[in-house]
Amino acid sequence: MIRTMSGPTVDPAPPADPALVEEAVALIRMAGEATLRWFRNDELAVDRKGDGTPVTQADREAERLIRAELDARHPDDGVLGEEEPEKPGTSGRRWILDPIDGTKAFTHGVPLYSNLLAVEDEHGIAVGAINIPALGETVWAGRGLGAFCNGEPTRVAGTGDPALAYVSTSGLGPWSDAAVLALQAAGASIRTWGDGYGYVLVATGRVDAMIDPRAELYDLAPMPVVIAEAGGVFTALDGTPGPGNGSGIAANAELHPRLIDLVGGTAAAR
Secondary structure, eight states, rough: OOOTTTTEOOOOOOOEEEEEEEHHHHHHHHHHHHTTTTTTTTOOOEETTTTTEEEHHHHHHHHHHHHHHHHHHTOOOOOEESSSBBOOOOOOOOOEEEEOOOEHHHHOTTTTTTEEEEEEEETEEEEEEETTTTTTEEEEEEEEEEEETTTTTTOOOOOOOOGGOOOEEOSSTTTHHHHHHOOOOOOOOOOOEEEHHHHHHHTTTSSSEEEESOOOOOHTHHHHHHHHHHHEEOOTTTBBSOOSSOOOOEEEEHHHHHHHHHHEEEEEEO
């Protein structure tokens, strides 16, 4: 245990099991292949869920596929997905799955949708994987093991000045006018290369920040470990760590607090 002058501190979380990281990557790529069979397919039917958001056969089939694989491989693990009820576990480990993050992009034939998978243990998110099947890109990370894009190490960009930053988001609908104006006044360039793909762009240094004023746990579950292992910071917009706080912001350690100061209290539209 590490000790300080004021007493003991919490032991650092142990590194993730590399075999578990490899398994998560294989599973999310499997889900991606399942969705590609429906991508730009004229027979794709789009339904509406109770909240008005779209859902397709591709979403449902990909989630069922991964759940079946997890039931066979890890029957005692819990599973939380977007499309089916949560399966409680007894192992102390939970898999968090979004079969298609960016279903609207998917249904419009835009190749920026993603498949998301995370593994949570008693220390938090241990493994995260973001797959962009239509582009052939997968970004993944294991706690203490680094972040990778298609097997190559990856890092966030070093931009610390909001005036020089490219800031991505999933769409401006959830934003307040005040937050948009604050970013524009600071000189930031706002783009909507959003959903999971926006976090891929941050983790690979192609944009400087990704902001989601509103998001669910399954939308954000891989992001804490992916962004941290790529050298960045991920929190909710109020600075709270973790993916289950209703919002997300990812950037490097210098830019992150400056963006929170700009939009953290005003980003979500009331």
